[in-house]
Amino acid sequence: MLVGHGVIIISYLLSTWNYLSYLFFQKDKFHEWGYRWFMIGFVGLTGLIAFQWYQIGHLPVHNLQGNLWCISWSLSFVFLLLNHRLHLKVLGSYTAPFVLVLMIISACVPVSGIQVQHNVFVNIWLVFHVVLTFAGESALCLAFGVGFLYLVQERTIKYKRNRFFLKRLPSLEQLDYTGYNFVVYGFVLLTIGLLAGLVYAKAIWGHFIRWDIKEIWTGISWLIYAVLLHGRVVAGWRGHRSAVMAMIGFLILIFTFFGVNFLLTGHHGTFTQF
Secondary structure, three states, X not given: OHHHHHHHHHHHXXXXXXXXXXXXXXXXHHXXXXXXXXXXXXXXXXXXXXXXXXXXXXXXXXXXXXXXHHHHHHHHHHHHHHHHHHOXXXXXXXXXXXXXXXXXXXXXXXXXXXXXXXXXXXOHHHHHHHHHHHHHHHHHXXXXXXXXXXXXXXXXXXXXXXXXXXXXXXXXXXXXXXXXXXXXXXXXXHHHHHHHHHHHHHHHHOOOOOOOHHHHHHHHHHHHHHHHHHHHHHHOOOHHHHHXXXXXHHHHHHHHHXXXXXXXXXXXXXXXXX
């Protein structure tokens, strides 16, 4: 498994190198090889998760390492699916390094022999909850990246000091449109995933909501994106405000996953223990 893990990391590393080379040199061959190495990493990660699932008998989300694998897989899948639809080549220079960092962290995480209640993980609603929630968060992660690129391009145009990004990044209109689409996809998937989580909680713990600290923070994140979409439809929010709110929402999601689990307490800690 260590060998397979290493091959996956190397694949994403080579993808990162090529995607960043494309950003700097704007040669299509770099983008093509970035995509190929990304696909190799994705296929290898799919095999790793499938093998682990077969070994333990359930989706490998019983510890932090397994969660990082699943998040990396989800982000890779959503990137390959949605970026092909939205045609934003430069996004690979953000996504590949992000997945690479997650995979490196997963390789460094100590994995103990802590045993947990098996029936907590063998449940179809958990699969729906995890897959849909991670897919939604992955789309929102891409929205964060696009929002950041929007702010960089906006500043470049405003101050006219650095033409490096002006020549390499898409127009503000395209970035705004792409970011909005990522938020829509992410919000819908996250909402369905959270609803599946309610059903799962009822089946396992007997309550739809236990007011766990992670549930509360996830709800705060959901509300931010709901306000963003409402403001865009009703008040016509575009551009800078939309990009900033998309970034804030994802930063809260990051805190919800890492900060809440490690700094605070709650039953979701079962899924991210070492």
